[in-house]
Amino acid sequence: MTVVLPRQERPWTDGHMVVCGDDGLARRLAAELREIYRRHVVLVVPGVQDDEPTTQEPPAARDGQTPAPGRPAVVPPLREVSAEVPTRDVLREARVEAAAALALLYEDDEINLRAALTARRLNPGLRLVVRMYNRKLGDHLEELLDQAALVTASATDRTVLDASTTVLSDADTAAPALVATAVADTRKVVQADGLLLRAAERPAPGRGEVPDPGLCTLALLSSTTSDPAGSEGSGTSGTPAPELLPDDRVVQGAQGRGTIVLEAVRRASAVPTPRRLARRGAPWGEVFSARLRWAVAGFVAAVLALTATTAVLTDADPVHAAYLTLLDLFSINDPALDAPTTRQVLQLLSGLVGLALLPLLVAGGLEALGTFRATGALRRPPRGLSGHIVLLGLGKIGTRVLALLREYDVPVVCVEQDPDARGIPLARDLGVPVILGDVTEDGVLDAAGVRRADALLALTSSDTTNLEAVLAARALKGDLRTVMRLYDDDFATAVYRTLRSAHPDAVTRSRSVSHLAAPAFAGAMMGRQILGAIPVERKVLLFAAVLVAGHPQLEGRTVAESFRPNAWRVLALDTADPPARRPDLASTPHDGAQPQLLWDLHPGYVLRPEDRVVVAATRRGLAELLATGPEPALDPTSAPPA
Numbered sequence: 001m002t003v004v005l006p007r008q009e010r011p012w013t014d015g016h017m018v019v020c021g022d023d024g025l026a027r028r029l030a031a032e033l034r035e036i037y038r039r040h041v042v043l044v045v046p047g048v049q050d051d052e053p054t055t056q057e058p059p060a061a062r063d064g065q066t067p068a069p070g071r072p073a074v075v076p077p078l079r080e081v082s083a084e085v086p087t088r089d090v091l092r093e094a095r096v097e098a099a100a101a102l103a104l105l106y107e108d109d110e111i112n113l114r115a116a117l118t119a120r121r122l123n124p125g126l127r128l129v130v131r132m133y134n135r136k137l138g139d140h141l142e143e144l145l146d147q148a149a150l151v152t153a154s155a156t157d158r159t160v161l162d163a164s165t166t167v168l169s170d171a172d173t174a175a176p177a178l179v180a181t182a183v184a185d186t187r188k189v190v191q192a193d194g195l196l197l198r199a200a201e202r203p204a205p206g207r208g209e210v211p212d213p214g215l216c217t218l219a220l221l222s223s224t225t226s227d228p229a230g231s232e233g234s235g236t237s238g239t240p241a242p243e244l245l246p247d248d249r250v251v252q253g254a255q256g257r258g259t260i261v262l263e264a265v266r267r268a269s270a271v272p273t274p275r276r277l278a279r280r281g282a283p284w285g286e287v288f289s290a291r292l293r294w295a296v297a298g299f300v301a302a303v304l305a306l307t308a309t310t311a312v313l314t315d316a317d318p319v320h321a322a323y324l325t326l327l328d329l330f331s332i333n334d335p336a337l338d339a340p341t342t343r344q345v346l347q348l349l350s351g352l353v354g355l356a357l358l359p360l361l362v363a364g365g366l367e368a369l370g371t372f373r374a375t376g377a378l379r380r381p382p383r384g385l386s387g388h389i390v391l392l393g394l395g396k397i398g399t400r401v402l403a404l405l406r407e408y409d410v411p412v413v414c415v416e417q418d419p420d421a422r423g424i425p426l427a428r429d430l431g432v433p434v435i436l437g438d439v440t441e442d443g444v445l446d447a448a449g450v451r452r453a454d455a456l457l458a459l460t461s462s463d464t465t466n467l468e469a470v471l472a473a474r475a476l477k478g479d480l481r482t483v484m485r486l487y488d489d490d491f492a493t494a495v496y497r498t499l500r501s502a503h504p505d506a507v508t509r510s511r512s513v514s515h516l517a518a519p520a521f522a523g524a525m526m527g528r529q530i531l532g533a534i535p536v537e538r539k540v541l542l543f544a545a546v547l548v549a550g551h552p553q554l555e556g557r558t559v560a561e562s563f564r565p566n567a568w569r570v571l572a573l574d575t576a577d578p579p580a581r582r583p584d585l586a587s588t589p590h591d592g593a594q595p596q597l598l599w600d601l602h603p604g605y606v607l608r609p610e611d612r613v614v615v616a617a618t619r620r621g622l623a624e625l626l627a628t629g630p631e632p633a634l635d636p637t638s639a640p641p642a
Contacts, residue, residue, distance in 0.1 A: 016040035017525055018094045020086045020115065021105030024487040025131070025170055025521070028514040029103060030078060032522040036623045040076045042094045046084045086115040091122060101127040101525040107396075109134050113141060116165070120145050128165040129524045133396050138167035166524040170517035174485075175400035177516050177535030181509045182389055182455040182483045183410055197543070199534050200263040204256045214261030215599065216569065217251045218616060219244045219536040221258040242537045244618045247565040260536060262571070262616075292363055299360060302353045303329065306346060313342045329354035378424070381413045381433040386452035388413055392439050392469050393460035394423030397485060397513060401459060406430050413448045415439050439469045445476060455481040463487060467495060470508075474499075481507040487514060516540060519619045526626045531614065542617050545574075549609035551625055560603035567621030572597040573605070574612040581612065 017039045019030045030043045083090040086104065096102055102119050104112040112130050119126055128145060132138035145165040180201065199218055220243040243250070251259065303325060311321035327333035328350030336343045388411035391402060398414075399422050405412050414427050414434045427434045437444045439460070450456065456473045458466035466484045473480050482499070486492035492510035499508040519540045520533045529545040548554045554562050554570070563569050574581060576596035597614065607613065617625065 015098070015100040016042060016095070018042045018044065018091075018096055018099045018102045019105065020044040020083075020094075020103065021131075022046055022084075023105070023107060023514070024512075025514040025517060026103075026105045028518040029105065029521050029525075032518045032619075033525065034075055034078060036619055037522065037526060037626065038074075038076060039100075042079045042081060042099075044081045044083050044086055044090060044094055047082060085111055086118075088118050088122070091115070091119055096126065097123050099123065099126060101129065101527070103129040103131075103521055103525055105131045105521070109137065113137070116141065116145060127525065127527055129521055130165065130167050131170060131521070132167045133169055133171060135167075135169065135172075138169070141165070142167045164527070166529070168517075168521055168524060168530070169400075170513055170521075171396045171400040173517040173520050173533050174397060174511070174513040174535075175404055178397070178401050178457060178459065178483060178485065178511055179404045179408070180535070181511065182457050182481065183405070183408060197532075198263045199260050201258060201260050203258045204254075214263045216262050216571065217246060217248070217259050218262055218534065218541060219260040219539075220246045220251060220254055221260065222537060242539055243566065244536060244539060244541050245564075245566055245569050245616060245621070250565070260534070289367055292360070292367060295356075295360055296364075299353070299356055306350050306353065310343075310346050313346070314340075325350050329357065378428060378434040378436070379431060381435070381447070381449055385411065385413070385433075385449050387411065387454050388449065388452075390415065390445070390448045390450055390453045390456045390473075392416075392456070392458045392466070393485075394421040394427060394434075395459070395461055396422060398457075398459040399423035399426055401457060402426060402430070402432065406432065413453070415444060415448050440465060440472070445469070445473055450476050450480065453477070453480065455483065457483050457485075459485040463491065470499070474502075482509070484510045486510050486512055519622075522619075523622050526622075540619065542619070542622055543571075544615055544617060544622060546613055546615050546625060548607045548611040548613060553625060554607050554613070555609055557607055558603060559601050559605050559607070562607060564621065566618065568615050568617035568625060570601065570607070570613050570615050572599045572614040573601055574598075574614075578610055578612075 017033050019026050019033070019041060020043075021027075021029075022045065026043060026045055030041045033039045033041050081090065081094055085106075086094075091102075096119050104115050104119075106112050106115075109132050112132060116128055116130050119128065130138065130141065132141065142165045200214070201221070222242045246254075307318070307322045307325045310316060310325055311318050314321065316324065324333065325346075328347045331351060331354060333347070336347050339347075389405060391398060391405070391412050391414045394402065394414055394416040398416075402412060402414065402423055403426065412432050414423070414432055416424065416434060416436060417438050419436055424434065435444060435447050437447075439445065439458075450473050456470065458469045460466055460469075463486050466486065470482045470484055473482060484492070484495065486495060492512045492515075496508055496510040515538075516533070516535055519542055520530045523530045523542055523544055531543040531545060533543070534541045546554070553564065553568075559570050574596055575598050576582075581596075615625070
């Protein structure tokens with residue numbers, strides 16, 4: 001349980017962790033650092049009653065997590081500081097000057113930016129982990145803060161020289177899990193050294209089939225992952241839970257269980273920008289309607305028929321016949337008073353056809369004008385649309401999910417109440433239909449075509465709204481596949497079990513964003529570069545860059561010997577010389593240099609102290625790897641957990 005001590009009784013230990021935030025991710029990260037890594041944590045959140053002790057069971061403890069070997073068995077105390085924003089005085093109260101790491105997890109990028117600059121001035125050697133939705137701004141901030149640390153560093157100040165800044169996004173971490181839950185056969189992507197690591201989910205092989213391990217097998221899925229009434233990897237009632245980084249013999253002996261394998265490694269390319277209607281011109285099908293195109297086709301056919309008839313009956317050559325027909329159409333030819341009757345009849349027919357030309361020109365102009373004006377407006381769902389995904393909410397998470405769904409070319413219909421939501425411009429650029437309205441109102445889900453949809457993604461910022469939308473959608477279509485974004489993981493589990501019992505024939509999944517994102521933030525606070533995270537049902541697999549030196553589990557061992565099933569696995573080796581190594585493996589090189597990571601490692605390669613490797617690790621496995629580093633001693637005066 002968490003113990004919040006009165007102000008006069010709070011002990012302080014240098015090297016503690018400071019977590020600042022205004023939502024569930026902050027508390028989840030604090031529990032992750034205390035329960036898994038056994039670190040002192042100061043939590044700065046709004047609305048804490050600072051003068052009264054409270055107790056609370058950490059989320060990580062409820063998950064049944066155990067500390068890594070070498071970590072203290074006693075959970076360090078937690079100090080909570082009440083503050084709306086992390087001002088300079090608040091950071092001083094949290095003792096940032098003596099802290100080892102600071103996490104800034106506010107939903108407002110500007111608050112995180114200001115607090116990061118202030119914290120860097122207070123402690124140049126502080127390890128910073130910043131939550132930023134704007135990735136471009138985050139890259140610039142990371143470079144700026146690292147340069148600021150180097151400017152203040154001296155030749156002997158190794159603490160400052162080792163300072164680092166890591167910018168992460170909970171939206172980028174959680175979005176692949178939400179998409180993979182709603183869409184079958186999707187791939188999770190991790191970027192490293194300008195490469196894309198694609199982890200693909202593969203179904204269980206049939207009888208006599210040999211499973212393809214890809215580059216390596218990352219996880220074994222539970223046998224109920226595709227069963228609507230299954231327990232989704234909870235491991236209850238004799239159902240095997242998902243197993244991360246399994247041994248090869250376990251994979252070969254698993255029957256009826258799907259796998260997630262590291263499928264491919266390729267060069268990362270720039271994401272293509274959405275096509276704008278006004279930039280490169282619009283397709284004819286969008287500018288002119290089908291009726292107008294049929295009318296134009298009929299008019300052209302009539303003109304060709306008149307031209308051919310004129311050429312046959314008047315013995316004129318085709319060019320002259322076409323010329324006479326066009327003159328009659330535009331009513332600029334002289335009347336054929338002295339011409340034969342045939343010529344007079346053809347002139348009258350050409351004049352009648354020419355009467356239809358003006359309405360066609362006017363209709364075409366109006367339709368084109370309306371189409372180009374509509375480029376700034378939101379599209380409505382087309383009639384007869386089916387097999388699509390209904391996405392509720394275009395906030396931070398919803399916007400990332402929408403981008404991934406369109407990357408997979410999945411048809412989407414969005415529902416958003418706020419016309420100024422963050423994802424509205426992206427939906428407009430991608431041409432995705434959007435319905436503006438409250439999803440809890442009657443008729444909104446019907447307008448989105450829920451009855452003909454394949455899945456519903458409820459990703460609004462309100463848990464009750466998401467739950468109400470899922471219940472309303474299930475009333476319209478009982479077997480609809482639904483995925484909910486819920487903040488609290490316990491609440492998400494309870495909702496999942498209730499809906500699974502009420503609708504056994506439909507797939508129901510619930511996801512907590514803080515549960516998916518917290519392990520990546522915790523690993524970054526411990527000083528490991530987290531390249532990405534892959535969700536496996538309700539578990540998370542981390543990819544990190546690790547220096548071999550100081551890790552007896554890796555140093556002096558072969559790649560095969562260093563593999564610890566269910567804990568970590570070495571995937572790649574950085575072959576660049578240590579002085580020439582890029583500090584950020586997740587960035588794409590601007591100079592077009594070839595990748596320096598060797599992925600096809602020989603199992604007999606002996607890891608040297610100067611090597612840097614990319615490892616896939618579980619939460620507990622990464623904590624065990626970090627256990628060999630220096631650990632601040634527990635304060636003997638701290639009260640034990642209740």
